[in-house]
Amino acid sequence: MSSEKTAPAEPLQYDEGYGTQIGVGPHPAPWPQDDRYDPELLAHGDRRNVVDRYRYWTREAIVADLDTRRHDFHVAVENWGHDFNIGSVVRTANAFLAKEVHIVGQRRWNRRGAMVTDRYQHVRHHPDTADLTAWATAEGLPIIGIDNLPGAVPLETTELPRRCVLLFGQEGPGLTEEARRHASLVCSIAQFGSTRSINAGAAAAIAMHAWIGRHARIDGPDAG
Structure with missing residues (x-):
């Protein structure tokens, strides 16, 4: 995995309406070279309810990281x-x-x-x-x-x-x-x-x- 860091996309703003998109939009170029990232999310944005450290990560990568830290x-x-x-x-x-x-x-x-x-x-x-x-x-x-x-x-x-x-x-x-x-x-x-x-x-x-x-x-x- 690469340790290269790139600037994330600006977060989308919350609204009072139920149809508001949340999360972040498409990731700006250059994309991070790391197999934890999902190309689809990088290209189209990440609207999931996840903390910032997991933006654009695949579900499998998120679970794997959580598994290293779970409580007893x-x-x-x-x-x-x-x-x-x-x-x-x-x-x-x-x-x-x-x-x-x-x-x-x-x-x-x-x-x-x-x-x-x-x-x-x-x-x-x-x-x-x-x-x-x-x-x-x-x-x-x-x-x-x-x-x-x-x-x-x-x-x-x-x-x-x-x-x-x-x-x-x-x-x-x-x-x-x-x-x-x-x-x-x-x-x-x-x-x-x-x-x-x-x-x-x-x-x-x-x-x-x-x-x-x-x-x-x-x-x-x-x-x-």
């Missing part, structure tokens, strides 16, 4: 009712660079909320929680359930393991009884208002960020 936590979410929040969980897992996302239950899941971030995130399917547990045990990963249940310990004061699986239930019912039995620990998220629960996608984001706050290098060159 996994995210698992139960999929028994085609919950639309799963897409949001995948998108957040991509933002926090989770090792993998595990879909437990139905293989098909609602991808709309992922905003195509699943193209850059490894996703593994498990038919049930027992299969997830068998995989996690073989990998030496404790399963940490996230749900406001009797006996749960506060997430805010709990030391999350560096290597672990964060397991979430679906909107409404939360973790299934089977998931609770297989979890090594269940953490609750402190709430102070009138609602008895928060959105599943929001809960996942809070838990992942709790892991990031404890274990990630916030001042590193890869933190955006």
Whole structure:
């Protein structure tokens, strides 16, 4: 790969309308001589929702680079009712660079909320929680359930393991009884208002960020 750097195209401006193009236009000549770059994107522009360092890169090159930096936590979410929040969980897992996302239950899941971030995130399917547990045990990963249940310990004061699986239930019912039995620990998220629960996608984001706050290098060159 060449280390040659060339000036990127000027970013396109955002607008209030839904039809606005985002990203950057065609790359000015000369093009970078590097096999990570996609000739089609260089020629026509890169409208994808990716950070600047990945502009014009192929999807494969982006995934390969992310794989060198992924964090040591996994995210698992139960999929028994085609919950639309799963897409949001995948998108957040991509933002926090989770090792993998595990879909437990139905293989098909609602991808709309992922905003195509699943193209850059490894996703593994498990038919049930027992299969997830068998995989996690073989990998030496404790399963940490996230749900406001009797006996749960506060997430805010709990030391999350560096290597672990964060397991979430679906909107409404939360973790299934089977998931609770297989979890090594269940953490609750402190709430102070009138609602008895928060959105599943929001809960996942809070838990992942709790892991990031404890274990990630916030001042590193890869933190955006």
